Amino acid sequence: xxxxxxxxxxxxxxxxxxxxxxxxxxxxxxxxxxxxxxxxxxxxxxxxxxxxxxxxxxxxxxxxxxxxxxxxxxxxxxxxxxxxxxxxxxxxxxxxxxxxxxxxxxxxxxxxxxxxxxxxxxxxxxxxxxxxxxxxxxxxxxxxxxxxxxxxxxxxxxxxxxxxxxxxxxxxxxxxxxxxxxxxxxxxxxxxxxxxxxxxxxxxxxxxxxxxxxxxxxxxxxxxx
Numbered sequence: 001x002x003x004x005x006x007x008x009x010x011x012x013x014x015x016x017x018x019x020x021x022x023x024x025x026x027x028x029x030x031x032x033x034x035x036x037x038x039x040x041x042x043x044x045x046x047x048x049x050x051x052x053x054x055x056x057x058x059x060x061x062x063x064x065x066x067x068x069x070x071x072x073x074x075x076x077x078x079x080x081x082x083x084x085x086x087x088x089x090x091x092x093x094x095x096x097x098x099x100x101x102x103x104x105x106x107x108x109x110x111x112x113x114x115x116x117x118x119x120x121x122x123x124x125x126x127x128x129x130x131x132x133x134x135x136x137x138x139x140x141x142x143x144x145x146x147x148x149x150x151x152x153x154x155x156x157x158x159x160x161x162x163x164x165x166x167x168x169x170x171x172x173x174x175x176x177x178x179x180x181x182x183x184x185x186x187x188x189x190x191x192x193x194x195x196x197x198x199x200x201x202x203x204x205x206x207x208x209x210x211x212x213x214x215x216x217x218x219x220x221x222x223x224x225x
Contacts, residue, residue: 004041007031008048015054015064016115016154026055026062054151065151067204072152076197079145082138083130083193084186087173090132091182099178102128106170111163118157118166119150125170129189132177156200166196 001009011031014020026049028042037045046062049055056065090099105128109121123146130142146153157163169192176185 002041003037004044007035007037007041008045010035011045011049012052012054015049016151017158018155020064022064022066024064025058026064067152069201069204072149072201072204073197075145075148076193079142080190080193082141082145083126083189086130086133086135086138086142087177087185087189088182089134090129090177091180091185093134094132094177096178098132099174102132103174103178106167106174110167111160112157112167115154115157118163119153122146122153122157122166122170123150129170129173152200152204155203156196162199166192 011020011026020026026046028039028046031037031042031045032039046055050057050062054065055062102125106125109117109125112118112121123143126146127139127143130138133139157166169188173185173188173192176188
């Protein structure tokens with residue numbers, strides 16, 4: 001792994017785990033001092049973090065991108081509508097072989113060993129679940145939503161207990177679809193998204209409470225700290 005790749009991975013994890021908080025200032029010199037990197041890899045890492053939506057330019061420097069609570073809540077609402085409708089269609093349209101394939105994908109992802117695997121396996125499951133509806137627009141909507149939430153979803157899967165709970169929710173949804181119970185499948189999908197988002201918002205609010213707000217919904221004002 002190159003120095004740039006190593007630095008990028010370390011800073012990315014620090015941002016996702018909130019070791020480096022939303023709104024915190026970043027600089028090439030700061031990364032050099034904190035992570036023992038040279039100037040060129042530091043600049044390249046910041047560019048990659050900007051492409052990920054984790055960092056943004058402010059004036060002549062950089063900051064960690066703030067977290068917009070209202071956006072997180074809105075995306076969760078959007079996902080709930082799409083996925084509840086998708087599982088109803090999946091009950092009608094998915095073949096037994098399709099459902100068996102999704103079950104195999106879920107089983108192969110266990111145990112989920114860390115946050116990175118938790119976010120990736122969760123995204124894979126939800127995209128493949130919605131794909132069973134046979135509507136590519138639904139698939140793209142959910143895929144885009146998960147990309148928007150990737151940073152905050154990292155927090156939701158930080159503990160083995162949270163990762164196991166998500167896995168169990170996914171398994172219950174598959175079982176309801178395989179039983180061709182559209183009402184139960186839709187209910188389970190909605191409850192999974194809603195409860196996950198509620199816990200996420202609580203965790204964000206608790207962990208980032210010391211930070212100042214830009215309005216009532218944005219955590220990590222660029223003027224903070």
